[in-house]
Amino acid sequence: MTNSISHIGNAFVPGIPPTGIQEAGTANPSGGPSFKELMLDSLHNANQIQLDSQQAIEKGLLGGDITQAEVFTSVKKADLALKMMVQMRNKLLEAYNEVQRMQL
Incomplete structure (x- = not known):
């Protein structure tokens, strides 16, 4: 059985930078999407779920x-997506305000 934390090893050894920390303005070395892209994708997905819900309501009424x-399921999915986006916004604002309160 492998040790699940063995890969952490020497992340804080002097001379070796911790993994995941980058200089400002550098590209994402893992090739994955940036935080901005993830947030925009989430926003677009929530919007698409809302549009699908509106279409389902129209189909049901017509x-x-x-x-x-x-x-009902479509409306609940749209409601949950909206609540998730509101919570993400709240967490981002909370983090921004915390950074603003930091003293240099």
Whole structure:
């Protein structure tokens, strides 16, 4: 059995920078998406879920091929996506305000 924390090893050894810390303005070395891209993708996904919910409501009201349960599920998904985005915004504002309060 492998030790799950063995890869941490010498992350704080002098002369070796901790993993995940970058200089400002440098590219993401892992090739993954940036924080900005992740936030924008989340925002677009929440917006798309809201649009899908509106379409489901319209189909339900116009007698389309959709059940009430599907409409309800779609509305609840949109509600949860909106609540998640509000919480993400609140956490970002909280972090920003904390940085503002820091003294140099």
